[in-house]
Amino acid sequence: MNENQPLLKIIDVSKSFPGVRALDKVNMTLIAGEVHALVGENGAGKSTLVKIISGAYTPDEGSIDIEDRSFRSLNPYQARLSGIATVYQEQQLVPWLSVAENIFLGMEPRTRWGSIDFTAMKEEAEERIRSYGLSIQSTDIVAALSVAARQEVAILKVLARQAKVLLLDEPTASLTGSQVDFLFHLIHQLQQQGIGILYISHYLDEVLEISQRITVLRNGQCVGTFQKGDLTKETLIEKMAGHKLDFSAVIKKPVGGKVLELKEISCNNVLQNVNLSLHEEEILGILGGNDSGCHELIRLLAGLLPFSQGKMFLKGEPYSPSCIYDALEKGLFFIPENMRKEGLILPLSLAKNITLSNLKEILTQGMIHLKKEGDQAQSLVKALKIVTPSVKTEVQYLSGGNQRKVLFAKALFANAQIWLLEEPTQGVDVEARQEIHRLLFDIKSKQKSILLVSSDLEELITIADRIIILRRGQIVEEIADSSTTSPKELLQAMLGG
Template structure:
């Protein structure tokens, strides 16, 4: 790679940006070379998303300049970015759920017939070829809104590839991908970089950033801390730069195996073609982690427990029959669901932080059918203090919070609703290492107070660090029960990818995983 400004694809100089008096970026310099994969890291609130939005033309900086090729701009806009060859794939794919996969891939560049109509046949054929090239098994005629979050992310990446960008901004591109999909994406990124593209890779997964990047820029509190060569950095040094100190590692030397009582018991839970005869018990104070490959049934299990969907078989909650007819019914019984896609299925983004926290238990704040706004604010402040939710501003719209604080707000809603069983999908997806540690601590504290926690995750280190037991699902059945003690991410990955019941370290029969000793 040739040094010098002539090899720069994009360069931002002394970029500053503030929102409502709060500084997001302060005099940040950032540059990416042609043919380079440049990692951008920092904890939530460090300024990564703001910088990406400025580079993508979604927001103007307050000051500074941006040079793209031979041209210098005080600000970019979407039209200028398109002409300059800048494409972005955000963490939350900005696509149209009512359109087909093919229409989304060619959005704004639809092939036309000689009469000016959209050439649906050609568009579908070209989209199919592109998806085959990317090894993505998605039917091009499917409605995008019918796809899960992982497939929607894949479509967004395919759209960016189709646009043949010269500068590609990838914001948490693997957030909803499994390992094989992420590995393929890395190969694709390397190929694109070798062809001369400049790629900015933003992720909280530092192992990924170290694997894929040539250089890494670290932001902290809106300022650039430094730029490091990926080959000269490690995860611990990046974390120290991001948070200003080293975080202590959590080493699982032991776990609790005796719990005072069973809070949740499932027996032969079955959903045709999704779950097959799942039986398990969760102890009061226990944390169970559930994982598996895409389509293994983890989401379906979470939705059955939390009242989103129904199943055959039986469930009991604190020894009493439990058949939630809806999410509202589950909440009334003390079971609260925190979904993976928190912005679509969890939070009400235009609503205040206080409004989101109180949403599942408005009856607690009602006086003669009138909402006690003062009480809501007081409750939100108390919950913000308890969960270290920043800023302590109940009236602030939740959409302005960082990803980590948005997840804390959802957790706060569950706590305020009086949850005794927490069901979570990807509880720390898209949050930085410090926020992840905080959320883990909050969940451990809730379990210590007697709550039950069951979480679905594809983060191997999270499963090992947080769970008392790890269940591996395959084809809708529990294929293995693992202890996190002495377990490495490599061991867990082997168990997830192994042939059914073919791996070591299973601790109970594959199809049933009743809780360990209950006193």
């Protein structure tokens, strides 16, 4: 295939939702063997465009050309037959099936009697795994794999369907440095086969490293398509935001007395004899790999997991939450990484999602006072700069960054004293990331405390006062002043190097 041959052309595509012009006459071309990045702030239209290309949404106008065929719109079946495949951030895999069964799900090889030929399926999967130099086994159960390995399975699954165009949606969001390097190696192999890759990411350093061309969306419109050599990170950010951003650092301040203390805490063979303290007006960063126990630790504090040994104290009093509501009553609010499954009720309005965290504030004689509900939500929308047509808009129609801000609004409405955060800026754009960081500094300045689990090393150094590093359920290092360390040193400590 000619490496300059257009695989995919988006021509004057527009799409509107109630109160929102998501895309406005967008044009883009993807050529064979190219990594083409699609970037923009949250709400710029990236997700809408990807869903149109993959057949999940129908455009209001415009057309989609795939090689020599033109479509007014696609459905998922047509997109798949045309060689378009999407690997979403939340992988579409069946966890209890093996790697081979996931790769060939729905297109299993058959024996002459019509039953599934498991031997042939295993051999074909192993051949594909070997050809890309992957470390997974065809018989591995997907649920037991790391996040990076599941990403590999998801890519093999779509490649088994003879994909010509691969849409990668935030592919490195949950990966560590070495895992990102391996993914990039795999992407280069796919390029050499003539596969065109549309790479959607908020990590601009990665975008500038892996892509050949970059298309920028802003407010549903195409700002332009640029050769990566013509852009710096700063100019790319300006094109996304439409103005220069202020990167001035926020000055950290000394912290107060202890508000939360853990002594010799163990949990389900995941955490072992953990001792830590969280102080008033402190952001405590927690860092660790996939099996470190970081996420179990924060869920234990939120009342989602029991601890089998040790003691916890909240402002000097014994603390042992029986459930997440118990933790909330005691002033601890949990904002999970997977906000759509664990943090939000997508079909409900923005206002109802916010006020669910503290219903008694909007009740009048036992009934929800709708005006009070709307007014309270509107004040938080304004304070957090949530982009929405109305507080009555269903949360499912907001961009990912604005959905995350709704969770922060819930915590503010609950008047939480301790915020428990998992990956708070995952999947948000540069400007939203800055807004969230400034919000966290503002929160802690109001005599509140934040425990932050993040895999973003720069984020931890920027906003955490202290950093605790977990490995295999144990604290292996504490960095008393995060400003004294570097991403390289953090990564070495996390990996045991």
